[in-house]
Amino acid sequence: MTNASANANLSTNQDYINLEDEVAAHNYSPLPVVVASAEGAWVTDVEGNHYLDALAGYSALNFGHRHPELIKAAKDQLDRATLTSRAFHNDMLGPFCRDLAQLVGKDMVLPMNSGAEAVETAIKLARKWGYRVKGVEADEAHIIVMENNFHGRTTTIVSFSNDPEARDDYGPYTPGFTSVPYGDLAAIEAAITDNTVAVLLEPIQGEMGVQIPKEGFLPGVRELCTERNLLMIADEIQSGLGRTGTTLACEYEGVEADVYTLGKALGGGIVPVSAVAANKDVMEVITPGTHGSTFGGNPLAAAVGHAVVKLLATGEFQQRAKELEPRFREHLESLIGKGVQEVRVRGLWAGIDIDPELMTGKEACKGMAKRGVLAKDTHGSTIRLAPPLSISAEDLEQIVQALEDTLEHARAAKG
Template sequence: MTAEPHVARNYAPLDVTIAEAEGVWATDVDGRRYLDMLAGYSALNFGHRHPDLVAAATEQLSRATLTSRAFRSDQLEPFAAALAELCGKDLVLPMNTGAEAVETGIKVARAWGYRVKGVAPDAATIVVAHGNFHGRTSTIVGFSDDEEARGDFGPFAPGFVSVPFGDADAIAAAIDETTVAVLIEPIQGEAGVVVPPDGYLRRVREITSEQNVLFVADEIQSGLGRTGTTFACDREGVVPDLYLLGKALGGGIVPVSAVVGDEAVLGVLRPGEHGSTFGGNPLASAVGLRVVQLLQGGEIVERAGMLGDHLESLLEPLVGRGITGFRRVGLWAGVDIDPAAGTGREITEALLGRGVLAKDTHGQTVRLAPPLTIRASELSWGVEQLRIVLDRDSSA
């Protein structure tokens, strides 16, 4: 019998029930501690219950948590101003989840296409990439090529053209008079931390600028320090027209997402055309503001880069010893498991037995994305558990 008989089975969690968490460690109902090497898919970039974020939430809980956007709150503008400055943009449209941010970005791109570019009514198209993961809504899974995500959920909305990820020439060839945007993840997280070729993002920016098409960067997983830069786009000195942000923006405290852009793009929306009951609520804004403030100093971003280099040095000796290779950017890695060593799921189950929380994807890949607050010694210990799991002689 399932351990959660009343919970719909849209997940197949590992056999652990977390009761408490602090920093990079989680504790189960039996009191056993685990090193968190997943960090809520980057939602916990600052670790569990970061004291500054807990303080911001606690203080705001004593004042006001929700007003709805029918009224102004004293927390929304400070949050929006700080996030806009961090992104180098004019405006912030706050939402809750990453999928909501993507859906919002799609609507904004289409509205811009009709109202600014002059695309014929209901003809707008958006170029996306194979292997993408932008969320789970019916529109988004409709342009996914992951059959598990889209099977039995059609019919799907038209208006999307998919091309190979990392191929800028394919993007250029796909653009026509109906194209309003190119929507891509600068690094594909769910696909297994897939990093495009050097120069790809620069070329996408050049193509979209030349063709009068928006560049929409889904930085929901890759943004806010994970890659050793504030945004993954920063690695190539690229600024998109719209940033889609989420996950770490809520600090693991509350769901917070946002679309960030300039007046010329995000300003196309008119009152009443889009909204959210909880989007930009005072509690979310107070936490989001503190997250931005934690990033502004740059120390945690620099730390992610240094720890990422350490992670790479730990993984390199494992190539050929249970892993066939890995992709690493910042403090984020996709580790490809040799089928002879087991499936990704089997490896994460074995890691669980050794006190490490991680998650597999696409069969043979294990993602490692610990909180950016992890110590080098903790990171070493976590990868050592992976080595032991992969080394059948040592684990026997």
């Protein structure tokens, strides 16, 4: 059966939604839009309606949909080799790792596939470093994490989540973690023991609605980790690779972590690519057979990832996010008191707290979709905006206008 004949009875958004509801697990609650094609900052649904993408795949599409240089890299590699496994070398992996390491200021890269895999890898790396280098007693390694974190959905990661939806009913949970309030240096210091090997944090908490720590927090964590011989692990999977106007969000305050986890945008929205980056004194505790991945570092992923690194090496995308930030912030802050309670912006990344008495975040996103803009809610009344870094200033204004019109309509309806 061809795709055409299989889809013969599917023509509307609702047709596809009904089919998906019947046969695909209900682990998401998406907006009622079925994307059929996309380019740049725009997507088109199966009915021919056009939308501005203000989410960019949770930053996986930092360079927009189907960026021509990234598509070319993928197509060229498809004609050569896609997978070798790490049982053999491939000619894409070395150049990719070399240039990614240089981009983020580290010696070595360990490639994986998903962001969660990168975080799991960083946890293993920190524990092994603790045993082999720091001298922590076997099976006693301890890692400090932040409340309201989001690092992925594997069993170990949800073990230190305090989000009931992510955590409940997945026990028994993995031990070895202490959670402290995000932004609280004193709490981190109080949680450190002789067995602590690392502090794991997001420089900006994306899933919590783009929560930006107070100035000085990240430098304070860096200082604590240096003083107490701990690894500072920065999860830059959402915040990194240009989103905040710098290559890494840590750079905003001049902080260098010991370990970075990278993902999402590293695959250019084409293939899943993630990586852990660290210096040799940390990374070389990983030896043959002690960690691996069949698909990690495959030639196709490495080719696309290398093309992403080349785009970032010019600084063009970081600069664009930095230049558009003031305009983005100004327009969003003008909505405070008009249905918006608070706005947080860093680069082209924004968290907007909607007045819960006016509407939920999901209702706001549905209203924006009716006005041609796709966004995502989180935690009740907060919405996130993360448009492609390639977006035009005019399209960026259209995103904010859609939110303003949605809020105005809701206020009018409430009288």
